[in-house]
Amino acid sequence: MPSAAKLSDAGIRFKSSKTQFIHDINFKNGVLSLPVFKAHDDTKKHLLNLLAFEKLYPCTGHEVLSYMCFMDNLVNTGRDVQLLRSKGVIKNLLSSDEELAQLINSLGSGALMSPFSMLDDVQRMVSQHCKKPFNRWRASFAHTYLRNPWVFFSLLAAVILLVAAIVQTVYTILPFYHKS
Structure with a gap:
């Protein structure tokens, strides 16, 4: 052990x-x-x-x-x-x-x-x-990203920005395929 x-x-x-x-x-x-x-x-x-x-x-x-x-x-x-x-x-x-x-x-x-x-x-x-x-992996993630609140908030902001960028890309591409 x-x-x-x-x-x-x-x-x-x-x-x-x-x-x-x-x-x-x-x-x-x-x-x-x-x-x-x-x-x-x-x-x-x-x-x-x-x-x-x-x-x-x-x-x-x-x-x-x-x-x-x-x-x-x-x-x-x-x-x-x-x-x-x-x-x-x-x-x-x-x-x-x-x-x-x-x-x-x-x-x-x-x-x-x-x-x-x-x-x-x-x-x-x-x-x-x-x-x-x-x-x-879960323990490594918790030790790396959840010990300091600032690191956690930075990670949260990065995830929100990534999701927003994906949503914006999808809404930009959808009208192109629906016009024809």
Whole structure:
């Protein structure tokens, strides 16, 4: 799965889910809903303890490991953290966004997500959405022409002038063919 910045460029929006459960991560209609990830000084210790617990007791499942693999795919750089922080998905109490990106990448490195995990299905749906050319074109159009209101108004004026020129041409040519 691409990183958060690439997903945003492909037109996927991020929003925080109403609960804090890993099972509430879902993807519908181009919106990826995630529980808020709160990062503080003890986050690494807590996550390492949870990963060790899952490793020692396999009957408990692999939800934390799957979540860390998912977050590792989602976050590669500080730019990804900054984007998710601006959408309210990450609350970063560490010194920098780069530090949080390194923390997530170190915990998820070398781990494989279980193919039976619900998050694997979410990743598959996100990847399929990104592969569709229409979604990429629409996102590219929105990022290029709809971010600045002046660019949008210029585009609108150009379309109106183009339609007016076509209508004028049609009305100029029609009398020529109807006289004979």
